[in-house]
Amino acid sequence: MSLDIRVILVEPMYQGNVGSVARAMKNFGYTDLVLVNPCKLEGEARAMSSHARDVLERARITSTLEEAVKGADLRIGTTGVTSLKTGEHIRLPLYTPRELKEKFKGYSGTIALLFGREDNGFSNDELKSFDMLITIPTSEIYPIMNLSHAVAVVLYELSDLEGGNNPLADGFDLQLLYEHLEKLLEEIDYRPHKRDKTFLMLRRILGRAGLTPREVQTLRGVIRGIERKMGYPLKESGGQEPKISESMERFI
Amino acid sequence: MSLDIRVILVEPMYQGNVGSVARAMKNFGYTDLVLVNPCKLEGEARAMSSHARDVLERARITSTLEEAVKGADLRIGTTGVTSLKTGEHIRLPLYTPRELKEKFKGYSGTIALLFGREDNGFSNDELKSFDMLITIPTSEIYPIMNLSHAVAVVLYELSDLEGGNNPLADGFDLQLLYEHLEKLLEEIDYRPHKRDKTFLMLRRILGRAGLTPREVQTLRGVIRGIERKMGYPLKESGGQEPKISESMERFI
Known part of the structure; x- marks a missing residue:
């Protein structure tokens, strides 16, 4: 490798x-x-x-x-x-x-x-x-x-x-995670004037963390869980919900 | 400094x-x-x-x-x-x-x-x-x-x-030490065909050691002591013979 x-x-x-x-x-x-x-x-x-x-x-x-x-x-x-x-x-x-x-x-x-x-x-x-x-x-x-x-x-x-x-997570999957996070900030009505800065910060934190493919999937699962609890309809269907792994502790 | x-x-x-x-x-x-x-x-x-x-x-x-x-x-x-x-x-x-x-x-x-x-x-x-x-x-x-x-x-x-x-030893004093060492190799009849290589090796050892002024003076004193014992006339006069300091142990 x-x-x-x-x-x-x-x-x-x-x-x-x-x-x-x-x-x-x-x-x-x-x-x-x-x-x-x-x-x-x-x-x-x-x-x-x-x-x-x-x-x-x-x-x-x-x-x-x-x-x-x-x-x-x-x-x-x-x-x-x-x-x-x-x-x-x-x-x-x-x-x-x-x-x-x-x-x-x-x-x-x-x-x-x-x-x-x-x-x-x-x-x-x-x-x-x-x-x-x-x-x-x-x-x-x-x-x-x-x-x-x-x-x-x-x-x-x-x-x-x-x-x-x-392995580093695939760049494409990482972009999907970022988009998902950006959407989440909107869904929780994060203060609009702070949204861009906060999103960029989240992105940079995750970028330099060197996420593995499994970590990216787990993070997306967590975001889906949050969305479900908040009552947002899930756009993606059929996706298995990953368990929160210990690797999450690095980010939350 | x-x-x-x-x-x-x-x-x-x-x-x-x-x-x-x-x-x-x-x-x-x-x-x-x-x-x-x-x-x-x-x-x-x-x-x-x-x-x-x-x-x-x-x-x-x-x-x-x-x-x-x-x-x-x-x-x-x-x-x-x-x-x-x-x-x-x-x-x-x-x-x-x-x-x-x-x-x-x-x-x-x-x-x-x-x-x-x-x-x-x-x-x-x-x-x-x-x-x-x-x-x-x-x-x-x-x-x-x-x-x-x-x-x-x-x-x-x-x-x-x-x-x-x-402090690094003064470049001029370091050159004098090198010349003194070169002379010593002649004085002990070091095999002429090996002399250049050995001299270069000694020079590089001392060069990378980062000698201080005191260490250079002490080393020259040691060489003078060797010359004296071998019966060579000392060219330099009036120089006080430095004591062999603990710093010598790095080189001999």
């Missing part, structure tokens, strides 16, 4: 950076590169990829972030800390690459590592869709790293991450 | 790399850059340095490696592992950046981190002059990193190195 890493660059602007990222990936043994709406990739990208031209040429190109993350179990966004003041809750909590490594020791599955645009990083909507955010600890005086340097540093840190037998 | 890091690039060939190195340094809070016989530094170097143009412009340029390391207490060379078969003893032992960090926790002084040419790295004579060698663990399939990526990864790793109150 192994933990696979996919590197996703969202709308990279400079082809030299894309080539350099391919090189850094191959240096640390990674080959799964996806580019969302990239700039033109020509001679400079190939030159900077050096002996990782194969990684560059095999990169998948997509037009949306959703396509790029398809099949991955978790979405980890890498972000600078400069714009922490605006939309702070969207960018918190932030973990270091080392903490990411420690959290996912012993898992199997596919983690998507996302890197934003060279100038503007990620949009708030993109940030909200990530399960966990990491940032590289840098100097306050000049925290903005070159894109390929950031990729190199994160992959360096993760390159001795040891996978294991704990 | 702090542990200062100086980055030395030996004969860098591409100005874009030099600029990128300046940026990576500033990202992690370092500013002391020395360039030994660099390529021309023009617009591309400045462009790649981005907001670290001050680091690039304040870089010292020297014509020899000896000038570049002046004032530094230890010389740490960064090397790829590709040419390990030829001249193996010159490249061993190799430590990881993390091991380097662990060894020098709690020290104060100046460490020179040396990075070689993009194509050929370091010459054997340069490698022999280093106190310790580090290498970044990379994929065997493509181990050769871009120069600025290598700098970024090493500085990332060292950026949370905590200095302390243990």
